[in-house]
Amino acid sequence: METINRLKENVEIILPQDGLEQKLEQAKNENRSLVIKLGFDPTAPDLHLGHAVVLKKMKQFQDFGHQIVILVGSFTATIGDPTGKNKSRKPLSIEEVQHNAETYISQLSKVIDVSKAKIVFNSEWLDKLSSSELIQLLSKVTVAQLMHRNDFNKRFTENTPISMHELLYPILQGFDSVKLNCDVEMGGTDQLFNCTMGRQLQETFNLSPQIVMCMPLLKGLDGKEKMSKSLNNIIGLTDEPTEMFGKTMSIPDNLILEYLDLATDFSPEEKQVVKERLSTGENPMDIKKAIAKNIISQYHSKEDADKAERFFQNQFQNKKFDEKAFTPVAIESLEAQNTALALINLCQKLKADMTKSALKRLIEGGGVQVNNDKVMDSFLDIELVAGTKIRIGKRDFYELL
Amino acid sequence: METINRLKENVEIILPQDGLEQKLEQAKNENRSLVIKLGFDPTAPDLHLGHAVVLKKMKQFQDFGHQIVILVGSFTATIGDPTGKNKSRKPLSIEEVQHNAETYISQLSKVIDVSKAKIVFNSEWLDKLSSSELIQLLSKVTVAQLMHRNDFNKRFTENTPISMHELLYPILQGFDSVKLNCDVEMGGTDQLFNCTMGRQLQETFNLSPQIVMCMPLLKGLDGKEKMSKSLNNIIGLTDEPTEMFGKTMSIPDNLILEYLDLATDFSPEEKQVVKERLSTGENPMDIKKAIAKNIISQYHSKEDADKAERFFQNQFQNKKFDEKAFTPVAIESLEAQNTALALINLCQKLKADMTKSALKRLIEGGGVQVNNDKVMDSFLDIELVAGTKIRIGKRDFYELL
Known part of the structure; x- marks a missing residue:
């Protein structure tokens, strides 16, 4: 009972609700440990506290003696987004996938015991799938089912194009669970649909369907969006x-x-x-x-x-503002002085990791100060001269030389 | 000009409208003949006058010196309908496909010059397609495009399940045109959508898109539905x-x-x-x-x-009814005499090629006579004894022995 409560702690969705109890009972009767899968895309291997929420749950399973499986989505990563429309999905070479996976796994070791985890690459079986086997697999799923996924539904209704291959990703993810004969698939709540696909496919392959456990999505530093590298609101594990x-x-x-x-x-x-x-x-x-x-x-x-x-x-x-430790900045790096544009350009140089839109929001929210004044309204009156002190966000202080 | 007019005769749709003129001009300039494709599913190789409408157009192209290609859809036939829901799409063995194709081709020779036609099987290239190549191919097409096909749209709107693999057939058919570098794809008007997919895929593969030529669908003997073996309204070529x-x-x-x-x-x-x-x-x-x-x-x-x-x-x-040539039928073949059921059973035995529902319609429409009387209303009074004369439809006459 203690085990169950610990394992259920913080979990937002368990599907089916009593599935975990049943799986644990079943494993006990069969004198085996559970197989718990977590998949990741080896595209941008920078782990943050949002990832850690799921990983810590994986660690708990590990602590209770279960077999965790880290699935590297190497097959889909080497395909990428063949339409070329989605920059985050550009196809990776096998070497890039391997390199990203290694980086990722070394970061994983900050949370889980990597030596006891099983690390698998789905290109192992998906590369070998023939087109006719893939078509057989597709026949198990209907178009309407896939269209129930929130984002597909929204895009279809709004006439935003969905390429046919995008519909395949959930099916392939589900097939991974078939191949691994998973008892549990873990993910964030945004993975509910994809994980459920695994249940369905396992059943058509006469396997016991996995249970799905979704952890909440940790909000990022902005307090609004989920923590995500692209939103620049993360605390990275490194x-x-x-x-x-x-x-x-x-x-x-x-x-x-x-x-x-x-x-x-x-x-x-x-x-x-x-x-x-x-x-x-x-x-x-x-x-x-x-x-x-x-x-x-x-x-x-x-x-x-x-x-x-x-x-x-x-x-x-x-310390007060004036006593902070300022990072000196050469005035030569300014392209035009005394203008709002110059300030924006400067901020962009100083904070290369911020997107232009994040920076714009920061400025509009009063998050940039020049000589102790917020620069929300008075863009055109800024004096950027030697000695000008600039604060960007809460923790970055600069002084022009 | 004469050539064009002959080739356009009876054609219901040409896409694009002036495409045929352009293709002929292009072929002339390049000193080559056009490649004209017609595909068929090697499932039920019984050709009838409906097929002949398209085949005769193919023959015309042949007569004008062009290269016609008969594509046997062997790949999809060996996959069939993996859901098992569609009886007409049960998977065929390679031997069955081969046998059906041979039967089909021997029937083709009633219309086209088979010795000059190129006969190809699409399993040649589709069998070799890897799952990742297939996914690349799928990425060229959007879900919305496929959903514009009338039957898909209707089923989706009516919540009739569409299996994912069904969406693939038009794409694979289009890919055949890529592989064959077709100038023209022929079909009935019901093939317009699938043939158009070929144009799109050829363009993404940087090929000149084929033109689509659709022939009208010949109505069957009932005067209502298109001629189709399953509707039992055909005149077969054999x-x-x-x-x-x-x-x-x-x-x-x-x-x-x-x-x-x-x-x-x-x-x-x-x-x-x-x-x-x-x-x-x-x-x-x-x-x-x-x-x-x-x-x-x-x-x-x-x-x-x-x-x-x-x-x-x-x-x-x-001749009048009584003077017709009656086919003798042994009375032993009746299971129960003097009942409506016996008559229906008898008709079914005599006309094994009619479906039960077609037979039912025939009877209800007065198309079955016993001793010169229509048997629409008086099922229970039928005397089926030696000497009873039965007429089924317009041309079949039987006499019980």
């Missing part, structure tokens, strides 16, 4: 401790409980204590510090967490 | 001359012009003469006779046509 600390301190207060539940590894009792501190009016900043230190302890060390806290105190919290 | 004659005489008068245009090989001038005879009030039966004789001359011989006419006159036209 971020430096001071970066992790600063980013965690920057989350909006309404994310505190979500991060406490999903991003920390506090025990249920410890979480309860933190929640009580929060509800009795303690400064949210102190709670965030506790969360930040816990996160750093997980991905670096307790010592790193303490250091990062001290650095943060010295660097930011104990 | 039907005996007397059968052909009788069937042609049985078409409703409103089909006369259609059969004159599409089923005979009268010259345009001869057709004009026949049309004038009809419009000046000549007995339609005489016109039908001329058509019947022309049809028999095409698929058998002029002599057979004359014989069949004489047989028909003697057998049917000059």
Whole structure:
């Protein structure tokens, strides 16, 4: 019972609801461990706290003695998006896939015990599939079923083109579960549809259908969208401790409980204590510090967490704007001075990892200051001269030389 | 100009409209003949006058020196309908495909010069297609495009399941045109969508898109539905001359012009003469006779046509019911006597090629007579004893022994 409760903790969807109990019972009777699958696309192997939510659940299964399987979607990655419309899906070479997978797996080791995990590449079986076998597979699924997937449905209704091959991805993902004879497929809630396809295909292949377990999608630093590298709102698992600390301190207060539940590894009792501190009016900043230190302890060390806290105190919290540590910037790098355009160009150079639209939002939200003034409204009056101090976001300070 | 007019004669759709002129011009400039494709499914190789409409157009191209290609859809036939829902699409063995193709080709020789035609099997290239190449191919086509096909659209709207693999058939048919680098694809008007897919795929493969030529669908003997074996309303190319004659005489008068245009090989001038005879009030039966004789001359011989006419006159036209030539039937073959059921069972035995539902319709329409009485209403009073005479339809007469 204890096991079940731990395994169900934080899970947003289990399909079918009592499936996990049944699978555990079944495995016990058959004197075997469960096969738990998690798939990933080896395209952009930068893991962040959002990924860790699912990975920590995988680790729990591992701790209870089950066999976790990390599936590398190498087949689809080498196909990519053949229409060339989707930049994030450009086809990768086998070497790129291999390299990305290695990077990914080394990052996985921050959460799971990679030595005990089974790592498989789906090109192993999908490369060998003949066109006629693929067509046989497609016959198991109807068009209407696929059109029930939210995004397909929306695009079809709105006349946004869906290429035929896109409909195949969920089917191939389901076929992976057939090949691996999975008991459980894990994913974020956005993977519910694809994981359910596995159940259906396993049944047509006379296998016991897997159960689907979906973890909630952790919100990113903006507090609005799910954490995603393309939205530039992530805390990466390989971020430096001071970066992790600063980013965690920057989350909006309404994310505190979500991060406490999903991003920390506090025990249920410890979480309860933190929640009580929060509800009795303690400064949210102190709670965030506790969360930040816990996160750093997980991905670096307790010592790193303490250091990062001290650095943060010295660097930011104990100083006013004028006393911050400014990064010098050569004035020569400005293309035109004293204009809004120059400021935007400058910010883009300084923060190359931010998209133009994210930067625009930041500026409009008052997140950029020049000489202590927010530059929301007065773009045309900015003096960018030697000595001008610029703050971008909460933690980046620059001074023009 | 003469060539163009002949080639365009009777064609219902040419896409694009001026495509044939352009293709002929292009071929002339490149000093080559055109490649004209016609595909068929090697499932039920019984050719009838409906098929001949398209085949005769192929023959015309052949007569003008062009290369016709008969494509045997062997790949899809060996896949069949993997869902098993569609009986007409059960998967065939390679031997069955080969056998059906041979039967089909021997029937083709009644219309085209098989020795000069190129006969190809699409399993040649489709069998070799890997799943990843197939997926690349699928990426060229959108779901919405396929859903524009009338039958898919109707089924999708009515929530009638469409299996995913069904969407693939038009794409594979189009890919055949890529592989064959076709200039023209021929078909009935029901093939317009599938043939158009070939144009699109050829363009994505940087080939000059084929033009599509669709012939009208000849109506069957019932005068309502298109001629189709499953509707039991066909004149088969291998039907005996007397059968052909009788069937042609049985078409409703409103089909006369259609059969004159599409089923005979009268010259345009001869057709004009026949049309004038009809419009000046000549007995339609005489016109039908001329058509019947022309049809028999095409698929058998002029002599057979004359014989069949004489047989028909003697057998049917000059006699009353009681004087017809009755086929004797052993009374033992009746399972239960004097009941409606017995009559239906008997009719089924005598006309094994009719479906139960067609037979039912025939009876309800007064098409079955016992001793000169229609048996529409009085099923339970039928006496089936030695000497009972039964007429089924217009041309089949039996007498119980």
